Amino acid sequence: MGANVLAVQVENLKKIYKVGEEDLNALGGVSFQIQKGEIVAVIGESGSGKSTLLHILGTLDSPTSGKILIDGKNPFEKNDKSISSFRNLHIGFIFQHNNLLPEFSALENTMMPGLIAGYSEKNVRQKAEKLLENVGLNKRKNHFPSQLSGGEQQRVAIARALINDPVLILADEPSGNLDSKNANLIHELFKEIKIKFKSTILVVTHNKEFAAALPRRIRLRDGLILSDEHSS
Template identity: 50%
Template sequence: MPLLQTTNIRRSYGNLPVLKGINLSIESGEVVSIVGASGAGKTTLLQILGTLDRPDSGDLQINGQNVFALNDRQLAKFRNEQIGFVFQFNNLLPEFTALENVCLPGFISGKEEQEVRERAEALLVTLGLQERLNHLPSQMSGGEQQRTAVARALINKPAIVFADEPSGNLDSRNAEELHQLFFRLRQELGQTFIIVTHNEMLAALADRTVTIRDGLLFN
């Protein structure tokens, strides 16, 4: 069974159909990029795949769970435990250190504090941030902030990580380092990534690239 599978996902805003029947299957350990013109519906699709929004119709299965059969509270718990997010703007909380930012989803899930802190520190060390554990976001470079955001996405050992233009706010050197990081994490952790990107280099690196056009997906 695929890790993620959609069946005929549709979403409209008023009279404007944005997604017109999306069928997508993702295997565990895949790195898949989603590309398309601005306004094609990439972010709408990512929000639905990441359970941040519900479709008008259609099904989404993640890890064998029909996620939209869950109520909002159950869905929030599922999202926290099974899904990680990396956004273009890292969304780190400015008043918290790198370590504290990474710990937050673990604390929300109710895990034991020491266990969460140890995993957060180990992830930050793995991502080359051992000298930045107690730094605030304002004391880190853009690349360091985004790697911290990646560590935060991984803290609960999610089944899948969704990344929305993850390198869009980085210079070319930091963008390339971030791209390579995704593939290292896939190799070392078996992590699955779905990445929405305008970056042609990142899209070309992925195992598979799908294009969204006129509300449909094309391989």
């Protein structure tokens, strides 16, 4: 890999919400960069700005001021339809509540973003099957979410996030709903994905052990970066 290939650039990012007559500063001018292939934890207390940052990076919310570049592109220079397309093609999401569609099988759920992007069904199906195999679910691909355990559902969500080869994977408390055994399995899977797919991953987590095991931690407090630590 060439030196310093950036997946994400965040420059003086601010987000102000109007609450009645008051201005709530959710982000007060945040700047950082993430190189391609990095896995980064974002940590901090409730109300520190973690979710706001995640939603803006995922183009689910827009900044008040400042700039984000994902793979060198500013998604907010586009109209709403183009932003949705950008999100589907370039960003993979893994939520605490896995947001699987109950009426579709594990395989169909995994295929969904690829079909929305307009790729051929045959290619998307082959890729989805391979991804489910990678997360240890090739024998469960035709099961519906209700027939899968919480840990299995979250593994389907991880496969779905990878289907379009996103520049950036955003994970919001990906093990927050799981018992410690399944949480640990998901944490290990993230590390495997980073190696196997060279994915760039930003994880918001309250899990101190998971955060400590990752090579970089950005700590937020009151909408500002308190620290940005790299493990040796």
